[in-house]
Amino acid sequence: MKPTEVLMEEHRVIERVLIALEKAASRLSRGEDVYLRFFSGTTALIYGFADSYHYKKEEQVLFAALIENGFPRKTGPVALMIAEHEEGRRLGQRLRQVTERFQSGDIKVRDQVVLSALG
Numbered sequence: 001m002k003p004t005e006v007l008m009e010e011h012r013v014i015e016r017v018l019i020a021l022e023k024a025a026s027r028l029s030r031g032e033d034v035y036l037r038f039f040s041g042t043t044a045l046i047y048g049f050a051d052s053y054h055y056k057k058e059e060q061v062l063f064a065a066l067i068e069n070g071f072p073r074k075t076g077p078v079a080l081m082i083a084e085h086e087e088g089r090r091l092g093q094r095l096r097q098v099t100e101r102f103q104s105g106d107i108k109v110r111d112q113v114v115l116s117a118l119g
Contacts, residue, residue, distance in 0.1 A: 003061070003062075004062075007054070007057065007058060007062065010049075010053075010054045011054075013049070014049070014050050014054065017042060017045055017046070020038075020042070021039075021042050021117050022117065022118060024038050024039065024042075024117065025113070025114045025117035025118050026114075026118075028110065028113065028114050028117075029111075029114045036099075036102065036103050037103070039095065039099040039102075039103075039113060039117065040096070040099050040100070040103060042095075042117075043092055043095050043096040043099060046088070046092040046095075047092060047096075050088065050092075051085075051088070051089055051092065055085045055088070055089075058081065058085070059082070059085065063078050063081065063082065066078050091116065091119040094116045094119070095113070095116040095117055095119070098112040098113045098116050099113055099116075
């Protein structure tokens with residue numbers, strides 16, 4: 001399998017997790033029972049797999065190769081992908097924060113959990 005195919009497969013894994021997160025958030029918004037640890041588990045997966053593993057490979061290998069081959073870092077596709085990673089990190093951090101509050105009993109942040117999960 002080519003390195004780019006591996007990265008594409010990893011994108012599919014991340015997409016499946018985000019689809020499940022969206023479904024859980026929708027259920028929570030409707031007042032249905034949701035296993036709250038799902039949200040903290042999802043944020044752990046986002047940090048452990050997406051950020052620490054997948055993004056790292058893209059940023060240190062793929063993006064570096066693109067830049068080395070003439071793609072500008074501050075504009076175009078590389079800049080867009082870097083911005084997407086930064087946004088993903090920001091959204092993941094926010095979801096983790098509100099999920100921790102919600103799980104500790106602060107039910108006032110339920111809507112913030114939903115909004116953060118749907119980010």
